[in-house]
Amino acid sequence: EAGVAQSPRYKIIEKRQSVAFWCNPISGHATLYWYQQILGQGPKLLIQFQNNGVVDDSQLPKDRFSAERLKGVDSTLKIQPAKLEDSAVYLCASSKGSDYGYTFGSGTRLTVV
Amino acid sequence: DQQVKQNSPSLSVQEGRISILNCDYTNSMFDYFLWYKKYPAEGPTFLISISSIKDKNEDGRFTVFLNKSAKHLSLHIVPSQPGDSAVYFCAASLWGGATNKLIFGTGTLLAVQP
Numbered sequence: 750e751a752g753v754a755q756s757p758r759y760k761i762i763e764k765r766q767s768v769a770f771w772c773n774p775i776s777g778h779a780t781l782y783w784y785q786q787i788l789g790q791g792p793k794l795l796i797q798f799q800n801n802g803v804v805d806d807s808q809l810p811k812d813r814f815s816a817e818r819l820k821g822v823d824s825t826l827k828i829q830p831a832k833l834e835d836s837a838v839y840l841c842a843s844s845k846g847s848d849y850g851y852t853f854g855s856g857t858r859l860t861v862v
Numbered sequence: 863d864q865q866v867k868q869n870s871p872s873l874s875v876q877e878g879r880i881s882i883l884n885c886d887y888t889n890s891m892f893d894y895f896l897w898y899k900k901y902p903a904e905g906p907t908f909l910i911s912i913s914s915i916k917d918k919n920e921d922g923r924f925t926v927f928l929n930k931s932a933k934h935l936s937l938h939i940v941p942s943q944p945g946d947s948a949v950y951f952c953a954a955s956l957w958g959g960a961t962n963k964l965i966f967g968t969g970t971l972l973a974v975q976p
Binding site: 753780789790791792793794797805840842844850851852853854855856 | 866896898903904905907911951953962963964966967968969
């Protein structure tokens, strides 16, 4: 079974620029998550999709972050405009929905300078 | 508000000995707990979990203990191997319903010395 695919692996941008991350979950996994992991902290949920609907986006900074999963498969997460404090690893994960363990991708490391 | 805490940022043990990683939580409503292992430049990998109705779950060299009255759980690795060197995250969840958000601790870096 192929894992969760994410791209790019690394991205460096200047503050106030925009950036987008892509995630392709494991085939058949209805639930998709985006987590943000700041250095020295644990991952924090940004948004959870069930198929193409948003289940939880309570911790997503909606003034600058947006995410979509239009066809209920792959997903994009966008930041516009980026701030220095957005420097983090952005992790995508998927699950069948009722599974207890997610499968995470390798993440995208974002550096905002 | 850090609901899941891992107070030891790092731990060093000798190969073959026991590694004990600790985790405390504050929300008594959490009903499921998980441990994830993370190598550099990789995403976290699910290791072992425990439901709040149990006090112990074992899988090979890995055992998780849950003390609900103390709001404490621990991961035991016996015997420890150099390949176990990684960051270990404790996570908790309010499972059921449409959302199954995980609340992660800050992680403990385990170094197993040959």
